[in-house]
Amino acid sequence: MAKFASAMLEANENDLVFENGRVFVKGAPASRKSFAEVAAFAYVPVPLPPGLEPGLSEEAFFEPTNNTYPFGCHISVVEVDRETGEPTLLKLVAVDDAGHLINPLIVEGQIHGGLAQGIGQAMIEEAVYNADGQLVTGSFMDYAMPRATDFPRFELDATVTPTPVNPLGAKGVGEAGTLGSTPSIVCAVVDALSEFGVKHIDMMLRPEKLWRIIHGGQA
């Protein structure tokens, strides 16, 4: 900025004073330029001062003293149709701690998206390969992309535990939705089917798979 200001004010960089959003030559505050004027000139510098390139940019790196550790708890209520094995997600409550929420709307959006991904993986998405290694769920006719209609209305809440490792006290939230939802749903179904002695079910929760657990004797 000093380089462009010195060209505009036809003065030596060392004689410039930066004060209250303005820059002027020491002892001559009357002929001054605002930062905005200097910035505007920097982007369209006609003529281009010798030795300069257009634009004002600066890059700095911040190295926190540690990673941030967001955490949370997701609870799912899932109903399994005894006759068909179809699982239905009735309710999902996600409480996540991302520290200070700078923009809560965006945080909720991130969690909604993550939940869709996590629920999809547990319930309807599966990359199936045949014995020859051919992907047989290669189109959206066979691979179920989660849609809004596949979900109940999510219930979100947050605890706020600011991180000490950055000045904002904010922590990451991008993956929060995917982390808790998937095991929460599968565990809910395992719990629902516990009367059949099941302790583990591989994702995805295909209705036929659950039907076989329920109707093990006759299946």
Place this chain on the structure above:
Amino acid sequence: MIPTAFEYERASSIDDALAKLKAAGGEAKLLAGGHSLVPLMKLRLSEPKLLIDIARIPGLSGIREKDGKIEIGAGTTHAEVASSALLRDKCPVVADAAGEIGDPQVRNRGTLGGSLAHADPSADYPAVMLAVDAEIHVKGLKGWRAVKAADFFQDLFTVNLAPDEIIAGVQFAPVKAAAYAKLHQRASHFAIVGVAAALEVAQGTIRSARVGLTGASTHAMRLSSVEQALAGKPATAKTIEEAAREAGAGVEAVNADIHASEEYRRAMIPVFTRRALAAALARV
């Protein structure tokens, strides 16, 4: 994912479309909503040289009541059927089934006639057309033909329709006591098993029943043994339970794919038969 090159023409009437079909000498396909044909073309399983667009033929779409019967034009979209006040009032099973087809995008584009002509083994409409005993109205160069739904669906993607004929619409006597129950394939929302049931009940007795099955086999079919087991019996949950128990036992070729094994599909036929019948009975 890219179809072979094709020509495109828009037909102004059914007769115009028939003339264009004849002129193309078997190299043309009719395009309506394109939701069955275009995916096949993208996979190059279908490579027509000419597409004849029938989507904008005046009068080919619409739902109306005439002489106590309901007519649905072949070009009517699933969304229009699903939201029809007339159908919701007089024959809700048809609107219900249309509302369960695919997703909103599919329902806004796909058409009744297209679904019937394509006859996907997992399509929803065929089961319902069987249950309401619809007549499918077909026009060819020699004139009109009416085909009963029971005679229309013949085999895998095979229907009683010549290559130079066009489905104009369907007609059926509305049945209030009818319902559709379906196990959804969660990606495409085709039916893994779908059952449409229609009951005629008088003085607490089931006079007759029609039950249409889709998704389970090569093509949609009537479950006549279930129909016979219901006829003349008291209209009760117990009757339905007993009639549905062996549903589908006589179906020879049952489909198996990554979404459902043959064993699972067979087990689901009685379940969804009972559910469709129970929902139909609730509408008596």
